[in-house]
Amino acid sequence: MSSLVDLVKGLNAAFVSGDNRSCQKLLTPIKIELIKTNLLVPDLGKARSNDGYLNDLESARRILEIGALCSLRNRDFESFQNFFSQLRVYYFSNIPKLEDSENKSKLISLYLLILLSQGDVTKFHSELEFLGKRLENVEEDAFLSYPIKVEKWLMEGAYQRAWDLLKGESKIDEFNIFTQTLMDAIREEIGRNTELAYKRLPLFNIKALLFFNSEKDTEQFALSRGWKVVSGNVIFDEEEALEKEQHITIVEKTLDYAINLESIV
Numbered sequence: 001m002s003s004l005v006d007l008v009k010g011l012n013a014a015f016v017s018g019d020n021r022s023c024q025k026l027l028t029p030i031k032i033e034l035i036k037t038n039l040l041v042p043d044l045g046k047a048r049s050n051d052g053y054l055n056d057l058e059s060a061r062r063i064l065e066i067g068a069l070c071s072l073r074n075r076d077f078e079s080f081q082n083f084f085s086q087l088r089v090y091y092f093s094n095i096p097k098l099e100d101s102e103n104k105s106k107l108i109s110l111y112l113l114i115l116l117s118q119g120d121v122t123k124f125h126s127e128l129e130f131l132g133k134r135l136e137n138v139e140e141d142a143f144l145s146y147p148i149k150v151e152k153w154l155m156e157g158a159y160q161r162a163w164d165l166l167k168g169e170s171k172i173d174e175f176n177i178f179t180q181t182l183m184d185a186i187r188e189e190i191g192r193n194t195e196l197a198y199k200r201l202p203l204f205n206i207k208a209l210l211f212f213n214s215e216k217d218t219e220q221f222a223l224s225r226g227w228k229v230v231s232g233n234v235i236f237d238e239e240e241a242l243e244k245e246q247h248i249t250i251v252e253k254t255l256d257y258a259i260n261l262e263s264i265v
Contacts, residue, residue, distance in 0.1 A: 004033040008063060015066045023070035027063075034060055040086070044093050054097055061090045065103045068110075072174055077114050084111050092134055105143040110174055112147035116154075117181040124151060146175060150182060157193075159186050163211055187211070191225055195236040206234045 007030045014022035034040040039060040047054045064087050071079035084107060090098045091108070108131065115124040128148070131138050138144050146165070153162035163186060166179050187210050194201070194209060201209075207218040219229050228235040 004030065004037065007033065008059065011063065011066055015070065018073075020070045020073045023066065024074065027067045027070070030063055031067075034063070042089055042093070042098070044089075044095060047093075047095055047098065054095070057090070057098060061087065061098060061101060064090075065101065065107060068107055069103075069174065072110060072177060075177070077118075081111070081114065105141050106172060106174070109143040109147050112144070113150075113175065113178045113182075116147060116151055117178045117185070119185070121151070121155075143172070146170070154186065154189065159190055162186060183211075187221065191221070195225070195227070199237045200233050200235040203229060203232050203234050 007026055011023060011026045011030060014020075014026060031040060037056070039056055042057050042060070043053070047057055064083050068080050068083035068087065071077075071083060087107065091101070091104050093099055112124060112127060115121075115127065124147075128138070131144070135141075135144075139148055149165055150162055153159070153165070163183065166182055166186075170176050170179070190209055194206070203215055203218060203222075206212075206222065207215055210218060210221060212218045212221065218234075222229050222234050
């Protein structure tokens, strides 16, 4: 166990200092040591009858939590989900010493945010239903309430409330990893609804609807969705856009003709 103790000390030091690269390097040999000592996959029956083993599992849980957070900071969401799937055994083990962790709500919240950012609403609701049966006052939890509110307001079309929540000061830095992705999702959803409801709108109005700070950014978004921007208007209907462009061309030609005629006279 001495080699594992030394590795864990190094892991803790790297994590506290924010050295995520070193964390990732140390996690592989640590997981090998956990496998050797039967700690990576906990024996819950043994944990209920062996205090020494239970204490070792508590340390193993802390290692997995660091692994999950380091993966997230490195934007390795697949690795985070792998660590989280291992942590679920601890968090829902019905063994208080393993279930009670200061990082539990935070990591569950981050997992829910990953599902939201990936657009996996079905899985999100499934997990939320599971959590509602296993945890008390889920919607009032300081961490869990964050992804729950974001998803709720997105589903209700309360985009301003969702946007304000994302723009506000997050309770933990890791939440901010998902802010831009979720903001982009809000814009895409508003964009889909807008093009179904209108044939065209002034560019200025679209800018306000999509929470952009400049018309240039608004125009780039419009073009990325295949919308036409003509004379300060965003046209969603392609046929109308074509008619508008033809009309402008005719007007321009008429003006040119009038100017030329005037110069001749």
